[in-house]
Amino acid sequence: RRSVATMPPSPAASASQQLPKKEAEIFKNIVKFYETKQYKKGLKAADQVLKKAPNHGETLAMRGLVLNCLDRKEEAYTFVKKGLRADMRSHVCWHVYGLLYRSDRDYEQAIKSYKQALKIDADNVQILRDLSLLQIQLRDQRGFLKTRHKLLTQKPNNKMHWIAYALANHLAGFRATAIQVIDAYGETLNGQEREPRSYEDSELQLYRTDILEEDGRAAEALAHLESVEEIVVDGYGFHKKRAELLLYAEAGREPDPTKGPADATVARGAWADLLRRPTGSDNYHFHRGFQCAVLGLDGASSKRLLKELDTTRTPTDVVALDAETLATLEAAYAQLAKENPRSDALLWLPVTFRPAGAAFDKRLDEIVVKFLRRGAPALGAAFERLWAPKPGDVVEGRSRGAACCRAVLERADAHAASLDATGRFDASSDENAPPTARAWASYLAAHCHEWLGELDEAFAKADEAVAHTPTCVEFYEKKARLLKRSGRPKLAADAMVAARELDLADRYINNKATKYLLRAGDVAAARTTAALFTREEAGDAEVYLKDMQASWYELEVGRALAARMHDAAAAGETPESLRALAGPALKPLCAVEQHYADFVEDQFDFHTYCVRKMTLRAYVAVLRFEDEIRGHKHFRDAAGRAAAVYLALHDADVAEAARAAAARGPRGAE
Numbered sequence: 101r102r103s104v105a106t107m108p109p110s111p112a113a114s115a116s117q118q119l120p121k122k123e124a125e126i127f128k129n130i131v132k133f134y135e136t137k138q139y140k141k142g143l144k145a146a147d148q149v150l151k152k153a154p155n156h157g158e159t160l161a162m163r164g165l166v167l168n169c170l171d172r173k174e175e176a177y178t179f180v181k182k183g184l185r186a187d188m189r190s191h192v193c194w195h196v197y198g199l200l201y202r203s204d205r206d207y208e209q210a211i212k213s214y215k216q217a218l219k220i221d222a223d224n225v226q227i228l229r230d231l232s233l234l235q236i237q238l239r240d241q242r243g244f245l246k247t248r249h250k251l252l253t254q255k256p257n258n259k260m261h262w263i264a265y266a267l268a269n270h271l272a273g274f275r276a277t278a279i280q281v282i283d284a285y286g287e288t289l290n291g292q293e294r295e296p297r298s299y300e301d302s303e304l305q306l307y308r309t310d311i312l313e314e315d316g317r318a319a320e321a322l323a324h325l326e327s328v329e330e331i332v333v334d335g336y337g338f339h340k341k342r343a344e345l346l347l348y349a350e351a352g353r354e355p356d357p358t359k360g361p362a363d364a365t366v367a368r369g370a371w372a373d374l375l376r377r378p379t380g381s382d383n384y385h386f387h388r389g390f391q392c393a394v395l396g397l398d399g400a401s402s403k404r405l406l407k408e409l410d411t412t413r414t415p416t417d418v419v420a421l422d423a424e425t426l427a428t429l430e431a432a433y434a435q436l437a438k439e440n441p442r443s444d445a446l447l448w449l450p451v452t453f454r455p456a457g458a459a460f461d462k463r464l465d466e467i468v469v470k471f472l473r474r475g476a477p478a479l480g481a482a483f484e485r486l487w488a489p490k491p492g493d494v495v496e497g498r499s500r501g502a503a504c505c506r507a508v509l510e511r512a513d514a515h516a517a518s519l520d521a522t523g524r525f526d527a528s529s530d531e532n533a534p535p536t537a538r539a540w541a542s543y544l545a546a547h548c549h550e551w552l553g554e555l556d557e558a559f560a561k562a563d564e565a566v567a568h569t570p571t572c573v574e575f576y577e578k579k580a581r582l583l584k585r586s587g588r589p590k591l592a593a594d595a596m597v598a599a600r601e602l603d604l605a606d607r608y609i610n611n612k613a614t615k616y617l618l619r620a621g622d623v624a625a626a627r628t629t630a631a632l633f634t635r636e637e638a639g640d641a642e643v644y645l646k647d648m649q650a651s652w653y654e655l656e657v658g659r660a661l662a663a664r665m666h667d668a669a670a671a672g673e674t675p676e677s678l679r680a681l682a683g684p685a686l687k688p689l690c691a692v693e694q695h696y697a698d699f700v701e702d703q704f705d706f707h708t709y710c711v712r713k714m715t716l717r718a719y720v721a722v723l724r725f726e727d728e729i730r731g732h733k734h735f736r737d738a739a740g741r742a743a744a745v746y747l748a749l750h751d752a753d754v755a756e757a758a759r760a761a762a763a764r765g766p767r768g769a770e
Contacts, residue, residue, distance in 0.1 A: 117157060117187050123149045130162045134169070142166040157187025161196040168200055176200060191221035198230070205701060207234050223254060232264070233707045239727070241272040259285070263304070264711050270720070275315040282308050300714040302333040307716040309341060318348035318399060336377075337717075343370035347392050347402040361431035368393040368432070375436060381443040384412050391415045394429055412485060416453035417493045429453060444470075452486065456499040461507070464499075468511045469525050472540045473533060477574045480547030483508055487551060502552060509548035516541040539568040539575070546578055555586050573602050573609055580616060593620040600629070607633050611652075618656040621663065626656075649695045651734045654688035658738065661685035662745050675752040682745050689745070692738035699729055 119127060126145050133142030146163035149156060164179030180200055184193045198213030214231040218224065228251050235244040245268040252261040262285040269278035282304060294301070305328040312321035322345040325338065332338045346352045352366030363369035371390035375381050385406070391414050392402040405415045416429070430450060437446040448467060454460040471479040487505045489495055499507060515525050519538040524531065546561035559582055565575040576599035583592035593616040600606070600613040610633055617626035630653060631641035638644040645653050665681040703726050710719035729735070 117190070119149070119153060119156060119159075123152050123156075127156075127159055127162070130159065130166070134162065134166055137169070139166050139169045143170070155186045157183040157185075157190050158192045158196075159183070160186060161190075161193040165196045165199060168203055173204075189220060191217040191224060191227065194220065195224075195227050195230075198227075202230075202234065207238050210234055211238075225251065225254060228254075229708075233704065236268075236271070236707050236723075237704055241268070244268050245272045245274075260711055262288075263714065263716070267711065267716065267720075270311055270314075271723070275311050278311050279308060279315075282311075297331050297333055299333055301331050302328075303714045303716060305331060306334065306337060306341065307720075309345075310717055310720075313345065313348065318345055319351065321345055322349045322351060339370065339374060343367070343374060343389055344406070346370055347389060347397075347406075348399040350399045353396065360435045361428060362390075362433075362435040364432075365393065372432075372436065376439065381436070381440055381445050384414065384445070387445065387449060388414050390432075391429070394432055395419055395421075395425060412482075413490070414449065414452065417490070420494050420496075421453060426453070426455075448482070453498075455497045460499055464507065465511055468508065468515065468544070472512075472515060472525070472537045472544065475534070475536050475540050477540075477543065480508075480544055480551070484551065505548050505551055509545055509552075512541050512545040512548065516545065536569060536572075539565045539572065542568065543575060543578060546582070550578075550582060550585065555582060558582050571602060573599050573606065576602065577609065577612065580612075584616070584619070589616070589620040590622075593617045593622065597629075604632075614653065615656055618660045621660055623657065623660050626660070646691055649698075651692050651695055651738070654691050655734060655737055655741075658685055658687075658689035658692075658741055661688075662741055665745060666748060669748045669752055673752075675749065675756050678749055678752050682749055685745055686742055689738045689742040692734060693742070696730055696732070696735050700726060 126149050130142050130145045130149070133139070133145060143163065143166050146159055146166065149159045150163070153159065160183030161180045162183075164176040164181075164183065167179060168176035177200065180193070180197050183190075184197060187193055194213050194217035198210040198217065201207070201210035201213060211231065211234050214227055214234070217227050218231070221227065228247055232244055232247040232251065235241075235247060245265075248261065248265045248268040251258075252265045255261050262281065266278045266281040266285070269275070269281060305324070309321045309325045309328075312318075312324060322342070325332075325342055325345060329338065346367040352370070354366070355364050356366075357364075359369070362372040368390065371386060371393050374383070374386045375390060380386055388406055388409055389402075392405060395415060397405070397415065397419075405418070409415070409417075421429070433446060433450050437443065440446060447463075447470065451460060451463045451467060454463065468479070483505070486500055487502070489500050493500075495501070516538060518525055518527060519533055519541060521527070523533060525533050525537070542561045542564040546558045546565065549555070549558035549561060559579070562575060562579045562582060565572070566579065569575065576595055580592045580595035580599060583589075583595055593613070596609075596613045596616040600609045603609060610629060614626045614630045617623075617629060627641065630645065634641040634644045638647075661681070662685040665678055665685055668681055669678055703722060706719060706722065710716065710722075
């Protein structure tokens with residue numbers, strides 16, 4: 101719902117479009133009823149006016165707009181078009197026509213209608229504002245910039261117009277102009293009484309810093325950020341941005357011999373302070389920045405690595421280390437680990453850059469023991485980054501690939517033997533291991549064998565774990581995974597269902613069982629299982645899961661049903677039979693596409709909100725995320741599978757036509 105631009109009739113309006121005083125007041129009420137969502141009252145008021153003036157264009161248009169809000173689309177378009185024919189020179193009629201298209205997500209036609217309205221009333225602020233929202237929604241940056249400039253020149257006292265114009269310049273690539281606009285806006289506030297520290301001022305200055313950084317002026321951005329430290333209320337954001345800018349500007353690199361290796365330079369200390377924050381040591385972005393500072397990488401390389409590396413990867417994965425740099429890294433991480441001995445990341449990361457040898461083997465054993473004692477099923481998955489290095493990773497001189505996997509397997513087996521014999525990880529130790537450690541040693545060994553492709557050995561180790569602790573869900577889940585990898589999807593589904601039955605309150609294992617049932621082709625059982633965690637009062641479970649935008653579930657259902665159709669196509673079924681199977685398969689796949697269309701549409705309400713609330717950095721990040729949202733793997737998977745279904749139907753039609761032509765003889769084939 102949008103406000104309607106209203107103003108007194110123009111002198112050029114024909115006499116037939118002038119309403120008597122009483123009807124003019126009623127017309128104003130129509131607009132008020134529309135804006136307050138009293139649609140039935142608005143419809144009644146419109147009928148009152150039309151009794152006296154049946155050809156009044158603006159009333160006809162408003163009646164159509166109210167009907168649109170009552171889901172009477174066809175009537176709505178009829179009345180709005182009738183209103184336009186009655187008064188083509190009314191900016192209200194054209195604005196309403198645009199609002200109608202806007203409600204149907206036909207933004208191009210809505211923009212055309214708004215522009216037509218502006219030809220009649222070029223300075224109407226409401227129409228200009230609505231036009232700007234559509235332009236940014238469609239990423240027409242130049243058009244958005246032009247419209248926001250016009251709004252600013254008309255209402256220079258409005259703060260939102262200044263901020264929106266700066267934002268428009270930034271998005272259009274005119275970063276220097278955006279900074280000038282922000283500075284000019286700041287000058288308009290001189291002499292006004294203001295809070296010494298406000299969220300709006302803080303966010304605006306941090307946004308200005310981001311623009312300077314994007315413009316390649318890292319040193320200037322750093323200087324500006326440090327100059328506004330007193331007014332910034334986002335302490336976390338300030339320190340994170342300062343640490344990044346110290347890298348990009350190649351500043352703060354002078355060593356201070358009085359400080360420890362983790363704080364030897366200003367840049368290094370800035371990242372070390374972030375790692376010292378609560379949960380900071382678990383943030384791998386901080387580790388990436390810290391390693392860039394320790395390695396002394398140039399600004400461009402640091403920026404590239406912070407952007408490109410993801411998950412748990414760090415610069416030491418792709419940068420070869422000399423002996424001096426390795427020693428500095430070891431000392432820095434040793435200092436941080438001493439300060440925070442409970443951190444898993446500070447224990448783990450040194451093993452990723454140590455060369456093969458005794459120091460590596462010792463740290464590897466420490467990690468294995470710590471996590472076997474804790475009972476961590478993700479230990480094997482964490483090691484996989486060493487077993488399967490990415491292209492471009494440094495492998496020379498480091499323990500990587502199958503050799504590293506064998507080293508982990510040897511330790512798992514050795515600890516299992518020691519636990520069987522003494523109940524301890526090491527016979528020389530006085531500390532007893534927890535009773536479950538033996539089972540987790542078998543679990544880790546099963547994971548190693550699985551990665552190496554030794555499935556028989558993996559099954560044997562998984563059975564050991566189950567025999568030791570038959571109530572642990574993760575052990576049954578591992579058996580199900582091994583059955584899936586060995587090409588037995590139905591047995592894998594049965595094993596995962598058995599795991600689910602051990603913990604009926606675990607949503608994760610319920611979802612896993614659903615997925616395995618779908619991969620085995622048992623769609624009915626999968627739907628029943630998925631429904632166990634839907635709300636009873638929500639009604640149909642399928643509808644509920646669609647409303648919750650559970651794309652993974654819809655993809656798996658679509659995959660299972662599409663597989664049935666492809667099997668039928670391979671068996672030579674008729675196109676009619678294939679269409680009967682294709683419909684149910686396409687329904688969930690198209691639902692995924694609709695979710696992403698909704699994600700794009702949902703950003704519409706933030707165009708005004710974020711400027712008003714001054715959440716500019718988050719807003720720009722959302723816009724850029726939305727620009728690439730259809731590159732998400734779920735969308736690509738759904739689109740690819742839907743396309744495959746349509747192509748299979750097309751091929752079936754072509755084959756059927758060829759068979760029919762061949763049956764008619766040579767002339768028919770021709």
